[in-house]
Each structure stands twice: as C-alpha cells, then as structure tokens.
Amino acid sequence: xxxxxxxxxxxxxxxxxxxxxxxxxxxxxxxxxxxxxxxxxxxxxxxxxxxxxxxxxxxxxxxxxxxxxxxxxxxxxxxxxxxxxxxxxxxxxxxxxxxxxxxxxxxxxxxxxxxxxxxxxxxxxxxxxxxxxxxxxxxxxxxxxxxxxxxxxxxxxxxxxxxxxxxxxxxxxxxxxxxxxxxxxxxxxxxxxxxxxxxxxxxxxxxxxxxxxxxxxxxxxxxxxxxxxxxxxxxxxxxx
Amino acid sequence: xxxxxxxxxxxxxxxxxxxxxxxxxxxxxxxxxxxxxxxxxxxxxxxxxxxxxxxxxxxxxxxxxxxxxxxxxxxxxxxxxxxxxxxxxxxxxxxxxxxxxxxxxxxxxxxxxxxxxxxxxxxxxxxxxxxxxxxxxxxxxxxxxxxxxxxxxxxxxxxxxxxxxxxxxxxxxxxxxxxxxxxxxxxxxxxxxxxxxxxxxxxxxxxxxxxxxxxxxxxxxxxxxxxxxxxxxxxxxxxx
Numbered sequence: 001x002x003x004x005x006x007x008x009x010x011x012x013x014x015x016x017x018x019x020x021x022x023x024x025x026x027x028x029x030x031x032x033x034x035x036x037x038x039x040x041x042x043x044x045x046x047x048x049x050x051x052x053x054x055x056x057x058x059x060x061x062x063x064x065x066x067x068x069x070x071x072x073x074x075x076x077x078x079x080x081x082x083x084x085x086x087x088x089x090x091x092x093x094x095x096x097x098x099x100x101x102x103x104x105x106x107x108x109x110x111x112x113x114x115x116x117x118x119x120x121x122x123x124x125x126x127x128x129x130x131x132x133x134x135x136x137x138x139x140x141x142x143x144x145x146x147x148x149x150x151x152x153x154x155x156x157x158x159x160x161x162x163x164x165x166x167x168x169x170x171x172x173x174x175x176x177x178x179x180x181x182x183x184x185x186x187x188x189x190x191x192x193x194x195x196x197x198x199x200x201x202x203x204x205x206x207x208x209x210x211x212x213x214x215x216x217x218x219x220x221x222x223x224x225x226x227x228x229x230x231x232x233x234x235x236x237x238x239x240x
Numbered sequence: 241x242x243x244x245x246x247x248x249x250x251x252x253x254x255x256x257x258x259x260x261x262x263x264x265x266x267x268x269x270x271x272x273x274x275x276x277x278x279x280x281x282x283x284x285x286x287x288x289x290x291x292x293x294x295x296x297x298x299x300x301x302x303x304x305x306x307x308x309x310x311x312x313x314x315x316x317x318x319x320x321x322x323x324x325x326x327x328x329x330x331x332x333x334x335x336x337x338x339x340x341x342x343x344x345x346x347x348x349x350x351x352x353x354x355x356x357x358x359x360x361x362x363x364x365x366x367x368x369x370x371x372x373x374x375x376x377x378x379x380x381x382x383x384x385x386x387x388x389x390x391x392x393x394x395x396x397x398x399x400x401x402x403x404x405x406x407x408x409x410x411x412x413x414x415x416x417x418x419x420x421x422x423x424x425x426x427x428x429x430x431x432x433x434x435x436x437x438x439x440x441x442x443x444x445x446x447x448x449x450x451x452x453x454x455x456x457x458x459x460x461x462x463x464x465x466x467x468x469x470x471x472x473x474x475x476x477x478x479x480x
Contacts, residue, residue, distance in 0.1 A: 012443075013441065013443055013460075014443060014445050014458065015265075015266075015269070015282070016269055016279045016280065016281070016282065017269060017273050017279070017412065017414070017460065018266060018267075018268075018269030018270030018271075018272075018273050018279075019414070019416075019445075019458060020445065021263075021266045022265075022266075023261075025255075025262075025284070026255075026258060026261045026262075027258075028258075029255070029256055029257060029258030030258030031258075032258075033257050033258050039256045039257070039258075040256065040285075040286055040291070041256070041283065041284065041285055041286075041291070042255070042256065042282075042283065042284040043281065043282065043283050043284075044265070044281065044282040044283075045280075045281055046280055046281075047443070051280070051281070073423050073444070073446055074423050074424045074427045075423050075426075075427045075430055075431070075444040075455075076427065076430060076431040076434050076442075076444075077434075077442070077443050077444055078444075106424075111422075111424070111425075112424075112425075114424065114425075114427075114428065115428065116423070116424050116427030116428055116431075117424035117427075119427075120424075134448070135448070135453070151446055151447060151448060153448055154448070172257065174257070174259070176259075182351075183313050183314050183315050183356070184314045184346075184351070184352075184354060184356050184357035184360075185351075185352075186315075187314045187315045187316065187354075187356030187357075187359075188354065188355065188356055190315055190316060191315070191316040191356075194316050194317075201253065202316075202317070203252075203253055203254060203287070203317050204313070204315040204316075204317055204318075205254050205259075205260065206313055206391055207391060208374070208375070208391060208393055208394070213375070215315075218254065218259060220253075220257065
C-alpha cells in the first residue's frame with residue numbers, strides 16, 4: 001500500500017479548553033479514507049503563532065497533504081493565514097482575487113465591506129484559492145497545505161472543493177465483526193489471524209456495554225478478496 | 241499565567257480512519273481546564289511504533305504532563321506500553337504488582353488469566369500504576385507521561401485516579417456572550433477590547449445557524465474581576 005498520506009491540523013483554543021468538541025477531524029478522516037488518502041496524524045494546537053508555524057512545518061515535511069481547520073475569519077484571533085505565510089516564508093497581503101470575491105458578496109447583500117472583512121482577503125502570494133460556496137471567504141492551498149475554515153459547514157464545503165483536485169489511492173475497504181466477549185478471550189486467535197494476513201490491518205476495539213465486555217474487530221485492506229477471506233476465517237473462529 | 245502545561249496523545253488507527261470519533265480529548269480538556277492545567281496540544285497517531293515513540297518524546301520534552309489514550313489492552317494491536325518503554329529507554333516485562341491485581345480479578349470471576357490477559361501486566365520498570373476501578377487492568381505513570389486506556393469509561397476513571405495527584409494552577413474562568421451578528425460586524429470593537437484587556441484571552445467562535453451568521457465571544461482568564469469587567473464592556477458594546 002503506497003497511498004498518499006495526510007495530516008490534519010486543527011487550530012483553536014476552544015477545542016483545547018474543552019469548550020467545543022471538534023468535528024472536522026472526524027469528517028475529514030472519513031472522506032480521505034473513501035478516496036484512498038491515508039490520514040496518518042491529527043494535531044490540535046492553540047492560537048499561538050509559534051505553535052502553528054512549527055506544526056505546519058513539521059507536518060508538511062512529513063506527509064503528502066496537510067489540511068488545516070480554523071482561524072481564517074475576520075477577528076483579531078484569526079491568525080492562521082499569516083502563520084501559514086510565515087511557515088512558507090511567503091509574502092501575504094490583501095489579494096485582488098479574494099478581495100473581488102468578498103466585495104461582490106458583501107455589496108450584493110448591502111453589508112459593509114469593512115476593514116475586518118477585508119482581512120479575509122489576506123492570502124499568501126503563491127497560494128491558490130479554495131472555493132467557499134457557503135460564505136464566500138475563500139480558503140487557500142499553498143504547497144501541499146490546504147487552509148480551511150473551522151466552522152463545520154464551511155470546512156465541509158471547502159473539503160468538497162479541494163478533494164476532487166487531489167490524486168487518491170486505493171480506497172481502504174473495511175469490515176467489522178462484533179464479538180460479545182472480552183478481548184482477553186479472543187486475543188490469541190486474533191494474533192494468529194493477523195499473522196496469517198500480514199497485508200491487512202486487523203484492529204480490536206473493545207467496548208463495555210451495560211457492564212459487559214465486547215469488542216469490534218475491524219479488518220481493513222485495499223484488496224476486497226483478502227478482506228473477505230479474513231472475515232470468513234474470523235466468523236468461523238467466533239460465530240455470531 | 242504560569243499554569244502547568246499538558247498535551248494529550250490519542251493512539252489508534254480507528255480515529256484516523258474515521259471509524260470512531262474520539263471523546264477522550266474533549267473529556268480531558270474540560271477536566272484540566274477546571275484544575276488549572278493548560279492543555280496546549282493534542283495529537284492523534286496511528287498504531288505505528290515509530291510514530292508513537294516520536295510523539296511521546298516530542299510532547300514530554302515540551303509540556304509538564306502528557307496523557308496518552310489507547311493501546312494498552314490484551315490484543316496484538318495494543319503496543320502502547322512497549323512503545324512508551326522504548327521512548328524512555330526503560331525495561332518492560334510482566335510486573336508482579338500488576339500481575340497480582342489482574343490474577344485476583346480474573347480468579348474472582350472464574351475467568352482464564354491467559355497469556356493475552358497477562359500482557360496487560362507488562363509495565364515499564366520505573367513506572368507507577370494508575371488505578372482502574374472499572375476493569376482492573378492498570379494504566380501507569382512514567383516520568384511526566386500518564387498512560388491510560390482508550391475505552392472512554394476506563395479512560396475517565398483513570399483520569400479521576402491521576403488528577404488528584406497532580407498540582408494544578410489557577411483555574412481558567414470563562415464567560416460567553418452570544419452575538420447574533422456576523423464576525424465582520426463586530427471584529428473592530430473586539431480587537432480594541434482585546435487590546436484593552438491583554439491579560440485575558442478573548443476568542444470569537446463563529447457559527448451559522450439556520451443560515452444566519454453569529455458568534456460566541458468567550459472571555460477567559462484567571463482573575464474573575466477582570467473577566468467580569470471585560471464582559472460588562474462587551475455587553476455594552478453589543479447589547480443582547
């Protein structure tokens with residue numbers, strides 16, 4: 001398996017303070033899996049320039065794609081675009097293409113296109129815009145970094161704009177078998193199964209439901225026939 | 241503000257594939273905020289030894305505390321304990337104290353204390369155990385790293401065991417003011433407010449509800465009087 005790899009960087013104090021529960025990571029994970037891009041890492045950092053810049057640089061060096069979420073609005077705490085420009089050592093200013101989109105949007109609504117809103121047209125020189133069909137203010141792609149909004153409906157729309165432009169790999173197929181026994185009872189045969197199917201990923205995800213232990217066994221791979229064969233073996237070991 | 245700092249490292253393919261939505265990060269964030277420990281970063285990595293070891297070493301060097309979640313069960317994909325030992329260059333084997341706890345637990349239930357379950361007694365030499373009142377298999381603390389289970393009910397019980405042993409700081413107080421206007425309309429006065437209260441963190445968290453833009457303004461700080469003063473000013477700027 002040599003699918004492209006990716007990371008997501010969620011930027012925002014509100015996740016780390018426990019005020020807000022992030023949903024963008026989970027959304028993106030599902031979408032990437034479906035198109036054969038392997039999400040390898042997720043990070044959440046606070047609204048601190050040094051932390052953002054360091055994380056972006058670490059992740060873009062390591063993975064084929066980096067997706068960021070949050071911090072590109074009009075308020076004083078929206079510092080992502082400037083941090084991304086700093087990470088790439090690129091110049092950033094209000095750019096004509098983004099300015100034009102935003103001005104047309106606010107003019108059409110009779111809303112003041114004030115200085116704060118103009119901040120959303122700050123785009124690094126070498127970036128290309130990501131379309132935002134929800135609220136116009138664009139995201140952008142620079143190098144292998146895709147910079148998107150944090151509001152889930154906008155993030156999701158931007159993901160829909162970006163993903164068709166990327167080259168995916170073999171979609172990861174996945175099947176799940178639920179076993180109503182504790183992991184300790186099934187671990188031995190499972191180890192053998194994993195050894196017999198080294199080309200597959202076989203994960204055991206335990207749960208406790210109404211006080212009883214159980215586990216979901218998830219078999220993943222890009223070859224449907226192999227996933228099926230492992231599932232048949234697993235079902236034989238632990239009949240429903 | 242010189243509160244202790246922390247990071248959480250969530251270990252598990254299932255989060256990154258989009259199969260499972262993590263809840264431990266959000267739970268821990270709320271608990272740490274309440275006791276004045278500043279959660280600065282969260283990471284999710286897959287079940288890959290090199291990735292786990294590197295993340296643990298990066299985070300423990302940078303923050304006062306690191307909390308890990310996941311990968312300490314009895315199955316073949318539970319590799320966290322061994323990776324943590326490797327990160328600390330510590331020896332790891334089945335340890336008598338953990339073995340005794342687990343043996344008593346399974347003996348009392350007439351369940352086989354087999355080789356897989358004995359794996360859960362693998363604890364690095366220099367670690368101390370973290371009590372698990374839900375299912376006995378202990379977590380452990382080594383250096384400034386607290387290694388806990390991924391199943392949310394067990395993770396939460398382990399957090400309850402660990403937090404009272406840590407020295408917190410000044411709890412972060414937080415007040416929220418909801419404004420039913422787009423961020424672009426409020427950004428200017430908000431910037432001025434943030435400049436006038438440099439000791440506070442003032443965040444703007446936009447939302448779109450039924451097609452209308454609004455924002456929650458969250459003011460955070462450790463001095464209740466200052467938070468109140470900023471809230472009074474904010475409420476005057478944007479009356480409800």
